[in-house]
Amino acid sequence: MRILQLHCDSIEFTPVKKEIKSAEEIEPSSKKLDEVVVAFVAIEDGDNSVVAKKAMLEITESMKKVGCKKLLLYPYAHLSSKLASPSTALSILKEMESLATDLEVSRAPFGWTKSYKIQVKGHPLAENSKTITADDTDSTSDAVKAESKIQSYWHIMTTDGKMHKVEEFNFAKHSGLEVLAKYESAKKRSVDEPPPHVRLMKKMAIADYEPASDSGNMRFFPNGRLIKSLLERYVTDKVMEYGGLEVETPIMYDSHHPSMESYFHRFPARQYNINSEGKQLFLRFAACFGQFLMAKDFQLSYKNMPLKLYELTRYSFRKEQSGELVGLRRLRAFTMPDCHAMCKDMEQAKEEFRKRFDLSREVIKGVGMEEADLEMAIRFTEEFYNENKSLIEELVKKIGKPVLVEMWKERFFYFVLKWEFNYVDSMGKASALSTDQIDVENGKRYNIEFIDENNKPLNPIILHNSPSGAIERVIYALLEKAAKDTSEGKKPQFPLWLAPTQVRLIPVKPEFLDYCEKLAEKISTNDIRVDVDDRNESVGKSIRDAETEWIRYIIVIGEKEVNAEKIGIRDRKSADAKILSIDELIKSIKEETLGKPLMRLNMNKHLSKRPQIMV
RNA sequence: GCUUCGAUAGCUCAGCCUGGUAGAGCGUUACCUUGGUAAGGUAAAGGUCGCGGGAUCGAAUCCCGCUCGGAGCUCCA
Structure with missing residues (x-):
């Protein structure tokens, strides 16, 4: 059986x-369907019930991925040169129709010449061709089986x-x-307000929505750009210190490149699509x-391993709901710092994993978060x-407090271990x-190979680390933390090295x-x-304005200061005036910002x- | 994506229910004030009431659609 499957607007x-003589007896009238998956189907010699079942399983699965529940089975002889007899074909089509219990299914008439007008959607999963035979063992079927078996067990692991x-x-x-x-069962929030950081990101002139762009694409004002640049520089410095080699790669890819196709086949994601000169990017x-x-x-040789590549992606895109x-x-x-380490074996991967755990802890503290x-x-x-x-157990012990554990009976995702x-x-x-x-x-999927000690090519084990997470999200966390401080009666502030004005x-005059x-x-x-x-x-007004900008050190200059070596300096952190030169x-x-990047106002x-x- | 709430001056908001002249505070500009640690004074400018349509003699106000945003749900390779 050959299937050309298209996700259509209409x-x-x-x-x-x-x-043909054996065409179905129907009343020939036009029919229009919207938001539908159209499966052009050619039934081939040798196709049977097993093939029909497999085909429907695959169609159902891929329709679940694109989130469509309406299916049109459209007999289409031109997909194959070794067609089954019309009677067999019709009965298999009817069988397929009857198997689609979860779907709103319809079928175009068999044996008729039809004219049709079609509008196909433009995403990578919209177009899909399948060849299904009785002994077919397609990777999709494996994915389906694996997914149906996936089962999580939730625990808390204590430091012991x-x-x-x-x-x-x-x-x-x-x-x-x-x-x-208990995230899912978390009690309803009584507040009916935007999260505090949204107000702060505007008030502190950091970032704002840009209505002229797509939702979720922000604009960053000078203050925000400065903070973001400093964080980006800091994380990059830390990863390079660890041994990451900084690279730059394109932001768009061909959906039909074999590695991408295989990836999408297994892990359909939400992505922005661009059609350009016939390519689906x-x-x-x-x-x-x-x-x-x-x-x-x-x-690559085993001697080169672990190979650590690093890029700070500005941007990565996900078309979240x-x-x-x-x-x-x-x-x-x-903006996502992303460091991959290609390791020669699991021993090396584990060793590297430990180093990166320490790196991540250091970075997350460096950007101003506390483990608490x-x-x-x-x-x-x-x-x-x-x-x-x-x-x-070592990781949990290091972090020094209980952690949430999710354990899977079988591996479904591409990784065997992940923490966050x-x-x-x-x-x-x-x-x-x-x-x-x-x-x-993914070492195998992308054909990454190194030669091992025995002169054999092997695929590496790959570690995927983001030591800080998305830079925007770090700013979110810093602002939320500041909001929390405010509600506890403390003065909100940025870490000194990130303050737009220090x-x-x-x-006075x-x-x-x-x-x-x-x-x-x-x-x-x-x-x-x-x-x-x-x-x-x-002076009062100027001080007030400086305080609302969360400025750490405020110095009023008048007669006294011009003539004195040591002067009074307001320190937001200690909330008092210091007498210093x-x-x-x-x-x-200098001491407080030691080891952090420097940028001008x-x-x-x-x-x-x-x-x-x-704003 | 679904449910629901919202959009009025650069910002924060009132006015809307009950249709009939567009409001306040902050900010901006000008002038005055020349100051000592969280808001000095006076005045002026500033609005296609998100966009589009409808019913009405007449709409910021009532109805419908859209856009953007919030919350909740779902999702979160």
């Missing part, structure tokens, strides 16, 4: 005349390595983990594609767990930040502006972001020259 067909049933675990001291574990949703295709073209998009938490276009803010989840197959208990750090916000939403996976499948100078300029010059030559409030406003202030900022130094971003 099809309209009209039986014109009988083509013991597994507890989720429902029996005492969450008294682990409320964040409880939210994560999709926008990457991770850096995997580019890096794997690159690694495939490398000549519109209702799921919120502020900076979940986007359709996001995070909940860890770890997922693995039962087989992997039984063979690698010590590795898993989740930020649980005040509204009870959990979002994954850092993650790493052990992938035992020091603000406020002259315009005559002290010159002195402010000199001070600003001295401070900024030390790579500290300093600005000057040169507006004609009262400028050199001491510079030294203390991304706004005019003078407040009077700045546009006000009112």
Whole structure:
């Protein structure tokens, strides 16, 4: 049996005349169907009930993936040169029709010449051809079987390595983990408000929605761009320090490239599609594609392993459901650091996995999160767990608090082990930040090979690590954390190295502006972001404005300061005034931001020259 | 994607139920004020009431559709 399957916006067909004597007796009238999968079917010599069943299983499965419930079986002889007899063909078609119990199924008349008008959708899974025979063992069928068998077991693992049933675990001291574990059954939020970070991302002039783009594609204002650049630079520096080789790969790929086809076949994803010059392209949703295709073209020996490729994708795209998009938490276009390590064997993979776990912990702390803010989840197959208990227990011990465990009886995904750090916000939403996976499948899928000690080509085991998670999501977590601080009566602030302005100078009168300029010059030559409030406003007003911008150090310059070595400096963190010399202030900022990237002010130094971003 | 709520000045919002002249605060601009650690004063400018359609003598206000956003659901390779 040959099938050409098309996911259509609409099809309209009209039986014109009988083509063969045994054509079905019908009233020839036009029929139009919308939002339908059309299966053009040629029944071939040798096809039987088994083939009919297989065909319907495959059609049903792929229709589930594209989310369509309406099927039109359309007899189409031209797909094959060895057709079955018309009577056999009709009976098999009728059998297929009767097998489609979960679907709204219809069938175009058999044996008629028909005219038809068709509008096919433009996504990679929209068009699909299948050849089905009685002894067919197609990979789709395996995927179907595997998926139907997939079964998860949820546990909490404590630092002593013991597994507890989720429902029996005492969450008294682990409320964040409880939210994560019972995410689905989490009680309804009483608040009916946007999440706090959405208001803050606008108020702090970081980012905003861009209605002229697609939902989930944000615009970043100068402050936001600065913070994002610093985070990007920091994560990249850390990964390169670890040994990642930075590369750059295309953001779009051909859906019909064999590796992509095989991938989509198994893991249908939500992606943006672009048709260009007859090619069906999709926008990457991770850096995997580019890096794997690159690694495939490398000549590799076991001596080169582990090979660590790194890219900070700006952007990765996922066409998440519109209702799921919120502020900076979940986007359709996001910036994802992605580091893959090709390892020669499981021993090496595990060793590397440990290093990356430490790297991720360091990075997540570096960007300003604390482990108390995070909940860890770890997922693995039962087989992997039984063979690698010590590795898993080691990770849990390192994190020092209980973690959520998901265990699968069988492997369905491409990985055998995966962990992630989740930020649980005040509204009870959990979002994954850092993650790493052990992938035992894509080395083969992408034909990545290295030559081992015995001169044999082998496919590597691949680790997929994002040490920080999406950069936008890091900003989301920082803002949510700041909002939480506010609600607890603390002053919200950014980590000093991320603050758009680190020091603000406020002259008491315009005559002290010159002195402010000199001070600003001295401070900024030390790579500290300093600005000057040169507006004609009262001191009170200027201080208030600086405070609402969360500026860490505020210095008022007047008669006293011009003539003194040590001056009063407002410190937002300690919430008091310090008496320091400028050199001491510079030294203390240098110490606090040590090891973090430096960037210059991304706004005019003078407040009077700045546009006000009112969003 | 589904359910539901919303959109009025650059921003935050009132007005809408009960149709008849477009409102406030903040911000902006100008002038005054020359200041000491969270808002100095006066005045002016600023609106296609999200977009499109309908019923009405007449719509920001009532009805329908669309766009964008929020919440919930679903989803989250």
